[in-house]
Amino acid sequence: MIDKTNRPPIGRRTLLAGTGALGVAAALPTASAQANPATRRAQAAAYPENWPDPEPYGLADTRPDLWPRDDNSFVLPLELRPRDKERGVVWMRDTYVNCFVVRGRPLYVATGTSRVPGLDAAAPWNDGIFVWVSRSLRGPWRLADTTGIRPGAERGKVWSPEFAGENRPGRTVVAPWQQYWHDDEFGKRGNVWAPEVHYVRGRWYIVACMGDHSRKVGSFLLVSEGGVAGPYRLAKGNLAKPFGESFIGGPSFIAPGAYHHIDGSIYAEGDDAWLVLHNDLYAKFRADMEDIVPTTDLPKFQQSPYSPEPYLEGAYVFKHGGKYYLLHAAWNRSSVAPDGSTRYAYDPPGTGRTQYQYDAVVAVADRFEGPYSRRWTAGVGAGHNNFFTDHAGGLWATFFRNPNAGYWSHPSRIANAAVPGVVRLEWTGPEGNRLYVRRGRNQPAEG
Structure with a gap:
């Protein structure tokens, strides 16, 4: 339980x-x-x-x-991938760790923003979301076992824009707005940021954000059809776009209309769950967790802002x-x-x-x-x-x-x-x- x-x-x-x-x-x-x-x-x-x-x-x-x-x-001490061995420690931004009790035993999960070999940052592209698991905070930490889902693929990678070939009618893994693309200024583009793993009402979810170099920038939800390692598919509410409406924001190289609300997180309590977004925004999830409840404007936390904020x-x-x-x-x-x-x-x-x-x-x-x-x-x-x-x-x-x-x-x-x-x-x-x-x-x- x-x-x-x-x-x-x-x-x-x-x-x-x-x-x-x-x-x-x-x-x-x-x-x-x-x-x-x-x-x-x-x-x-x-x-x-x-x-x-x-x-x-x-x-x-x-x-x-x-x-x-x-x-x-x-x-x-996360298990090293081939890309990590020279450094001796996993390169990670936006570190996320949590502990869940599943069937009476603790399960620790870890994830975060990753980069690809040859780049010194997680931009202008990276290759997706990796997950590590452990029975103890001190470890041993192992990459999630994805070998039964994608034999021969890099272990622990649970979602990536490169999985677009897995899309099938009625089941989308990577939406068109999440796929890699190219331009003359940056070359290959498309990156995913700040993933979090959550367990809500007996199902695993990952909430993450397509970064500034993506066709559309903003938060989305992945739904597991198995365990913590997946396989994951995209929630129905994100087939066309990230959560919320677009607005002007981000670096100058982001196209008008492409920027949505970033850094999505989940808070769940009882039978309810909410999407928590940057600055001061949140939204309630539908009961089926496939989308947020429609609203004209996303509600805001009642905060005590700095002046100026x-x-x-x-x-x-x-x-x-x-x-x-x-x-x-x-x-x-x-x-x-x-x-x-x-x-x-x-x-x-x-x-x-x-x-x-x-x-x-x-x-x-x-x-x-x-x-x-x-x-x-x-x-x-x-x-x-x-x-x-x-x-x-x-x-x-x-x-x-x-x-x-x-x-x-x-x-x-x-x-x-x-x-x-x-x-x-x-x-x-x-x-x-x-x-x-x-x-x-x-x-x-x-x-």
Whole structure:
């Protein structure tokens, strides 16, 4: 059996064991305890503290405690493909990891944006989506067994524009707008970004995004007709286009009308599921998960925006402790403050502003749609990630160290960028209701 949310089913005993590993209280507060101020103070002291936010709102918290470090994180030992062997680690952006309990056993899945040999980025084309699986977060991690689906093909590749030849009447694997194409400026074009694997009501799904070099740019859904390895087909709502309507956006080389909403994610709870999109948008899926519910305008999360609000990416919703956490990736840009010091903030691009770190910023709410609290820095350099719960109830986030700009693009660090990383999280308890990268603990990350 599988829980009908985006986290594995965890009993109270397991939850307490997992939170104990994070150094929090060994019991959830009762109503009588909440009414007793002394007891409440004692319980609050058992949890990590909320940090005061930098003021004014929109400044970034860059303290080293919020970085993934050797004592709170590690790079997943994913099985190497032939293309990875020279580097010794899988090249990955937009790392996604999750744990599902299927037929009583934990199954970990990992995926992310990939690149092809000979290119230093996932553009102007790449060759699709790879999936790894494991019974433990520490591994061994193996490429999903796709040999029975495509004998002789590269193991672990569950979807690619090159699978267009598998299309049949009534079953589309690759839509025309997802297929490779060529032009004089870039040559071969067509790339897929930021895949996520989800298990909703007993069926495997992959939500992903066709990238800036595709004929149409935007999010789509793949439906498995088997297990986590597939075979996958395209959802009916994406046969002609990505989810949502097109609008003007993206780089100048994207054709007018081609740009749709990117960085799709799924949040599922009970019998309902939602598509979560970039910046502030979401949509409910139909019951059959073949398309989103038609609407004139996509609804928006009720947020507390920065002023001015920058472009945000990698939206993801995670539920913990009865609260909803809305994650975004935001570029932390450095500039010179009036007093001559360095200012770090989630500013839009501008003169004198330099990309520094690709951070994870988070807000919390009582309801999926909000209203959400003011955002805080949950992880420095950990942007475009997801939060997940391991099989023992421990809390984790992913990271990849953005190689495109900022800190991790420096020649001295680029070799350690674009990796499938995971970092421990800590929860500040039912009074604080914040999730941070585990701060200032001189002990190795478990897993």
